[in-house]
Amino acid sequence: MDLSGKVAIITGSGRGLGLAYGKELARNGAAVVINDIDRASADGAVAEIVAAGGRAVAVVTPVGTSEAAGELVATAVETFGRLDVLVTNAGILRDKVVWKMTDEDFDAVIDVHLRGTFTCVREAVLRFREQGGGGRIICIGSPAGQRGNFGQTNYSAAKAGIVGMVRTWAMELQRAGITVNAVCPVAATAMTETIPFLAPHIESMKRGEPLPAIIRRDVGMGTPEDAAGVIAFLASDAAADITGQALSIGGDRLALWSHPQLTATDFHDGGWSAEDIAACWGQTFAGSIESVGEEFPEEVMPK
Structure with a gap:
């Protein structure tokens, strides 16, 4: 993956x-612009x-505004002469059930x-098209x-929206x-420590203990470094024909998400009344209802 x-x-x-991601891209030869809201973290x-042996520069700013996006792209061009890759990774959590989630909780997550993602991609696209x-x-x-x-609610909505934008941008930018692709990683980070059944495994990792195979394979969770290779791959010439896709990576597992597809279809001359739908639902549609939430092996779930 020569970058x-x-x-x-x-x-x-x-x-x-x-x-x-930044370390992996730099290891493969790319110059990187590091972004964070904390100066010590960015400089570190x-x-x-x-x-x-890599090349890097820091921009300390919260993403969300057009001004922040402009600063990131300008820094890349002024420091290294061009821009070739954008990875939109910045995120925060404000987890609460819907009846306790405030407007501020919702807006903060959607904004970041x-x-x-939108403002940074728009600014990068302007630069790509100019170059x-x-x-x-x-x-x-x-x-x-x-x-x-x-x-x-807020995080799921934002992440679903990101994949929706990816599909649209893939069409708009192909010529x-x-x-434009999405990556859905699962890794032991501060953001996944909030998931109760994963917390003990993350604590074990901090003590230097390896994750069990059922976590690395069936749950598909590993270290942040486990999720970095796909970023370098998608940034490389090897992925020149891949666009509009959502990939999942974590631990030992790499997977490709499907796009939403119609799972059951029926027709009724003259349109559908509520009674018509009720009459056919059990036979035509009930067997195609899909589950919600991730499904994990019983062995790793709390008893």
């Missing part, structure tokens, strides 16, 4: 998954990449995840956006040679 001469922006990359990430030669956009989604998750 020599490429320049990448990774939002939310001072620690966790974002830092793992840059120092780590530079110490390993959904609006932050010519295409580009790579990698938006970070989540299984919560694909399946839903208890207590995460310009710009690929």
